[in-house]
Amino acid sequence: MKETALHSAHVRSGAKMGEFAGYDMPLYYPDGVIKEHEWVRSNAGIFDVSHMGQFTLKGDGVVAFLERLTPSGFSQKAHGRAQYTVLLNEEGGIIDDLIITRVSDHEFFTVINAGCKEKDIEWIRSQMPDDVRLITHFDRSLIALQGGWSERVLHEVLGVEAHDLPYMHMMKTQAPDGSDMMVSRVGYTGEDGFEISVYNDLAEEVWDKLLDHNVVKPIGLAARDSLRLEMGYALYGHEIDSTTSPVEAGSGWIISKVTKGYFGYERIQKELAEGVSRRLVAIKVLDKGIARDGAEIRSGDDEVIGILTSGGYSPVLQGAIGMGYVPPEFSEPGTKIFVNVRGRNIAAEVTKLPFVPSKVKSIKKKAV
Amino acid sequence: MAEMKYTKDHECVYVDGDVVWVGITDYAREALGDLVYVELPEIGKSLTKGDDFAVVESVKTAAEVYSPVDGDVIEANDNMPDDLELITKPLNDGGWIAKIKMSDTAQLDDLMDESAYKEYVENLD
Numbered sequence: 001m002k003e004t005a006l007h008s009a010h011v012r013s014g015a016k017m018g019e020f021a022g023y024d025m026p027l028y029y030p031d032g033v034i035k036e037h038e039w040v041r042s043n044a045g046i047f048d049v050s051h052m053g054q055f056t057l058k059g060d061g062v063v064a065f066l067e068r069l070t071p072s073g074f075s076q077k078a079h080g081r082a083q084y085t086v087l088l089n090e091e092g093g094i095i096d097d098l099i100i101t102r103v104s105d106h107e108f109f110t111v112i113n114a115g116c117k118e119k120d121i122e123w124i125r126s127q128m129p130d131d132v133r134l135i136t137h138f139d140r141s142l143i144a145l146q147g148g149w150s151e152r153v154l155h156e157v158l159g160v161e162a163h164d165l166p167y168m169h170m171m172k173t174q175a176p177d178g179s180d181m182m183v184s185r186v187g188y189t190g191e192d193g194f195e196i197s198v199y200n201d202l203a204e205e206v207w208d209k210l211l212d213h214n215v216v217k218p219i220g221l222a223a224r225d226s227l228r229l230e231m232g233y234a235l236y237g238h239e240i241d242s243t244t245s246p247v248e249a250g251s252g253w254i255i256s257k258v259t260k261g262y263f264g265y266e267r268i269q270k271e272l273a274e275g276v277s278r279r280l281v282a283i284k285v286l287d288k289g290i291a292r293d294g295a296e297i298r299s300g301d302d303e304v305i306g307i308l309t310s311g312g313y314s315p316v317l318q319g320a321i322g323m324g325y326v327p328p329e330f331s332e333p334g335t336k337i338f339v340n341v342r343g344r345n346i347a348a349e350v351t352k353l354p355f356v357p358s359k360v361k362s363i364k365k366k367a368v
Numbered sequence: 369m370a371e372m373k374y375t376k377d378h379e380c381v382y383v384d385g386d387v388v389w390v391g392i393t394d395y396a397r398e399a400l401g402d403l404v405y406v407e408l409p410e411i412g413k414s415l416t417k418g419d420d421f422a423v424v425e426s427v428k429t430a431a432e433v434y435s436p437v438d439g440d441v442i443e444a445n446d447n448m449p450d451d452l453e454l455i456t457k458p459l460n461d462g463g464w465i466a467k468i469k470m471s472d473t474a475q476l477d478d479l480m481d482e483s484a485y486k487e488y489v490e491n492l493d
Contacts, residue, residue, distance in 0.1 A: 016401070027401075027428070033427040035402075222401065289407065289425075290404060290405050290430065342407075
């Protein structure tokens, strides 16, 4: 199994390790998932997300290329602006979701899912024009610092002043040894927070320094999943895959109204104009029991109308929540449905996302 | 004299005459992580050794609990779904999930005693 540069740090912290996307990763630490989850919601936590793929696309043709690979517009993006978007296949299905940040006019920094790294890079290279280059950053680690105290921790521990950095923006700064460190105000928890990209040989030093701060605890992948589920963020292989479109997945906001040359354009435009046959919804389980991904979603008349793509326990709501695709007529918040767990129907209802209020900062730059 | 028995699937069993009180071991609990729900069996349910009769749900996963013997469920711990801390207690102090009346007490001989189970767990990792 592959290991990140922080592997021994996790083992030292007593993490329960497990396989994720080919990596031996921390699932949770001795405090346990629920305490970790609550800690991020009230303090700050650090996550090793170095298994994710980091690379740069650069060259004269890079904007046009990104507007072919994704349904989002990049020509107007300011330097430092990060965009959540998807790589689309020729049928308008999702190859992966990713964050693409404009570093300069002709250079973009990208973070992709661990389990999709090889597939994504192979796809991008197969489509890449001569005036674009792809440079992988497998020599870099990625640490997510998430929670309301993150800005203060970042300043106190790493001397990085991010007060004026809006949500979905990146700043280039320096690691303790003076090497390049990229700090992006992004995350997967619904809390304010940052993702910090540093060279592998600096990762453990940065991790340990952050951990020394008294409001910071290490957080495993299990709480990363429960935190993202409370926000209704999609997880590749669950809510989104090569068959689902961003319109079905409720990510219509990433689709540019201007660009026309992206893969899957026809399907996307058809779905925008005529509607979709299924829609991703948030589901709150009303009765006792936990529904997991794969559970059937049934109508009030006990007809199977969909499958849960994610499901689990919400530590904040202290009950079960999930997401799944249903026909549009069942997608209105308040619609009473069932989730079927081991042959038993449990009462549930369609609800609004997020399950728990988001606390991310404004995306707009402050007026000075 | 009551005694404790164990299964390879990490159930623990408190033997009370021809009735067994069944729960899960500390090893199972630690492997599951934070628990969030326990689904109890129906009273009167008839079980064959190896049948699943309850489900222990943690944040991350759902684990079935298997019957160590043939028999009928005569009682389920109704307090447990609302007080999951109970599962950390000894079986005869609230930690049991269900009580099963055995139809063949000789099946107890197939289970491990405490020292055998300890050795079994040590050799697992």
